[in-house]
Amino acid sequence: MKLDFPREWIEFLDPADEQHLVRADLTWLLSRWTCVFGSACHGILPGRAEDGCCSHGAFFTDADDENRVKAAAAKLTPQTWQHHRRGFKNWTEMDTVDGTKPARRTATRSGDGPCVFLNDADFPGGGGCALHAQALRDGAHPLAYKPDVCWQLPVRREQDWITRADGSKLLQSTLTEFDRRGWGPGGHDLAWWCTSSPEAHVGTEPMYLSYAPELTELIGEAAYRKLAELCDARIASGLIAIHPATTAAAEPKRKGGREPASPRSVS
Structure with missing residues (x-):
């Protein structure tokens, strides 16, 4: 599916901070994307x-991200984490995002992966992300335990200070789809990516609802409430730029095809 197509955007000031401007991609947030890990996911x-x-x-993302995951990993045991490792350095590795600047990441089980926190599907303690599963056992949302990039995907948030014509400065938060281009040049080489696949646009509700906790964490509670209000109003007035993968996913259902996927599993 093509990456460029009509998108509808909306922007508004954060009710809790007049220096925070939110730009939201309604085409993405009103789509029916949902995580299909363990069911229809093809993997990258x-x-x-x-x-x-x-x-x-x-x-x-930063030291706070590392420390949050470190605290979560300390809760894991050999019974809940298939590849249990003791000590912080044993499950992290130094690498680089841009080819020059060193950066730390979660370790992989071997040279070609996967992530050391991924339990196999047949693991007695449960398949999928060990951190995700531990959060659910503890009654916490997975975003409190997983690396930032893991719980934010496939939402892309970009933040920049902008200067308006009158010289006033605002922090602009942009929420949009993390499509293949979000991975850089290598994104086009992924075997499959969910945001553009109709197989992943089978959610029972729009993304701004299913991803409410993540969006709230990204822009704040007051801003999320305003975003949800605007999304509700847009649905009521009729959509004009529907995500093509959501449109394609709806066609088989009109012909008696597959039902929407179940809510997000442990990934």
């Missing part, structure tokens, strides 16, 4: 559907 590498998007280690 050929022949490794069971990896989902966990075929490579996850780079940490």
Whole structure:
């Protein structure tokens, strides 16, 4: 599916901070994308559907991200984490995002992955991300335990300070789809990527609802409430730029095809 197509955007000031401007991609947030890990997911590498998007280690955003994951990993045991490792350095590796600047990420089980936190599907303690599963056992949302990049995907948030014509400065948060281009040049080489696939646009509700906790974490509670209000109004007035993968996914259902996928599994 082509990456460029009509998108509808909306922007508004954060009710809790007049210096925070939110730009939201309604085409993406009103889509019916949902995580299909363990069901319809093909994985990003050929022949490794069971990896989902966990075929490579996850780079940490900053020290806070590392420390949060470190605390979560300390809760894991050999019974809940198939590849249990003791000590922080044993499950992280140094790598680079841009080819020059060193950056730490979660380790991989071997040279070609997958992430050390990924339990095999037949693991007695449960398949999928060990951190995700531990959060659910603890009654926490997975975003509190997983690396930032893992819980934010496939939402892309970009933040920049902008200067308006009158000289005033605002922090602009842009929420949009993390499509193949979000991975850089290598994204076009992924065997499969969910955001553009109709197989993943089978959610029972729009993304702004199913991803409410993640969006709230990204832009704040007051801003999310305003975003949800605007999304509700847009649905009521009729959509004009529907995500093509959502449109394609709806066609088989009109012909008596597959039902929507179940809610997000452990990934």
